[in-house]
Amino acid sequence: MSDTITNLPPKPEFNLQAIAKEMAITFVVGLGLMIPMVLLRANDVNGKLVIERHWQELFFALVLLVVGRLGLILLDKHKALPALIIGVVMAIAGYSIHFPTELLEVFTLAAGVILIIRAVLFLWREYKGITANDRENAKKRREKLLENSTGYISAIVIIIAGLLPFLSDILQLLLPDFLGGDSSFIANMSGRYVVDTAILILTYVLLAWGLNIVVGYAGLLDLGFVAFYAVGSYSFAILARDFNLGFWTALPLAGAFSMLSGLVLGFPVLKLRGDYFAIVTLGFGEIVRLLLLNLYELTGGPDGINGIPRPGIGNIVFSKRAKEEGTQTFTEFFSTNFWEITYSSNHRVIFLYYIVFILCMLVAIFTIRIRQQPLGRAWEALRENEVAAASLGINRTNIKLAAFAISATWGGFAGAFFASRQGFISPESYTFIESAIILAIVVMGGMGNLMGIALAAAILIGLPELFRDLEEYRMATFGFGLVLIMIWRPTGLISFRDPTVLLFGKKKKKADEEKLAEGAGS
């Protein structure tokens, strides 16, 4: 939103010359950018590289750019009506006229629609006499409402997430005629694809909540978090392969190995701060990946490790036939003890979903509890001001090491789960981009806020899955999402910090009352 719109009185000057100048600049800059991007394109013709010239596309793109810019300028000058007309014309043109490329049509339509929305919003505000101040206050009220209702929202999200694999069954039972009988939407809601995606999202939630302890609470920028993820995966896989350990034994051990690696990294970097710290963790991530590639006997190098066992419960396995003596399939177990079911590969997916869901819940409970303990508060103190924290008698070494160890453990759990779910791991899954994605989730979510981080994970991991049809543009939606969130909420999706008063003294209740009173007052 531009600043000039928010301040209704005094009206900006309407100066034709200035507008012409701005449009000329737009034209020149646009031309400069579009000559290499639109006009000249290399193409492969019969094995020869030829430069093609797309004059027509250049012309249309430039017209679109200049007209769109005119609309924005008019909006800035409070001429909403002409801007609205331009928007309508662009939208209709984009919808009906045949442009040289489809992309241009989509762009024109989108630009027109955005102009229409902004112009209508402006006219509506003018009609209602809403000032910038009113809008600011309304925004504050919304923030407060969000702040006070995160508890309920979290509860609803957890319940929905907990029931996700059975959501379509429940809904079909409760509302049999929903959507006029056509319930393919509901039927797909708990489909295998959705649950699989949810498993992926929850894996990232687990990772991001782990990284959040170091980045969000202790305020140390860790660029090599993927190392702990990898250590968890590989120690799980190796324990399962060489020592024949089952899922439930290997999982805590994998976490322990990750914790150890967290301590190993923690010691040398304790003295470092800021950028230097980030660089060393980046190096650590790469070292672990290169070790995995080169310790061929142990890790299988680039071939990775195959045949990692799937999780089961006791002697119950989630496959079609029980291969080993003394085990039985889930289908057999359920049919003999409860009611008759037929085998479906979905059972295993649902089981995996609940494992990762429960892991997430455990991590969340632990994290919420530890924030109220001296340790959690010491992390935050360290983040806010290291010298002050030290001067108050906080042992920086131990506190940082604890952050590293706990964060690495969560990363290790996620890694072990990932290995078990995939059944196959190789160093390719543990590249720097993974660290970057996890960090992006933490930052986007609002550092330190579990709910915000979970939301960011759902958006950043779920959206590219949703847009799978876009193929090569899929990662572009990821980038687009990042940019939009950073413009819309620069401090993260949910970035307020809940005061945690439980450390000692019985003041929690009072704090809550004050908060409520404050919320009602504003």
Next chain:
Amino acid sequence: MLEFKDVQTFYGSIQALKGISLTVEKGEIVTLIGANGAGKTTLLMTMSGITPASIGTITYKGEDITKMRTDMIVRKGIAHSPEGRRIFSKMTVFENLQMGAMTNDPARFDENLDYVFELFPRLKEREWQLGGTLSGGEQQMLAMGRSLMSNPEFLLLDEPSLGLAPLVIRDIFRAIKQINEEHGVTVLLVEQNANHALKLAHRGYVLVTGNIVLSGTGQELLTNPEVQAAYLEGGH
């Protein structure tokens, strides 16, 4: 109670303290005055173990604390309120005060809290406000209150008057006097505001580029022509 013997501190290859010897007796307010970069802040940081001394010894109540870790020093009853206030701006006032009590017995928490609120009633009014939304004076009160939450016998104060209005400075100095007289806390006070500090202090030291060049009672230093020329001209 406290003794520095030929203490030298380095930042890398730069020597910030060039052999400091001083003593502080129980119940005193001792002030260190000096220009920017004289080593006043370093002296306090050295004492609380944040930037440990390379050479020399610091003894507190007969015990060598030169190489002791900061958290152990705090547990000995020495509290440090660092320069520039450094409060935790995203925590509430109450949480900030809790942070000061980390090394202390939780059972004494409520008692200490009442003590701090009695000393600085403004903090009580702001109890649930975020630290970052306080005014400069209130932040200074919070920083001092926070270090008092550990129940110290010895308080290190680094430039409590920095950037504050004269009226607020008066309040802060009154509080320092109260802490010293009513609660028997020994204070080592670093100040640029030499006039105020020397009037309050029992004794003072003048620090120039890492060396102590002058010492005496507060009154002596106030009337010393060298001190007047260097630190008191226009310092009212």
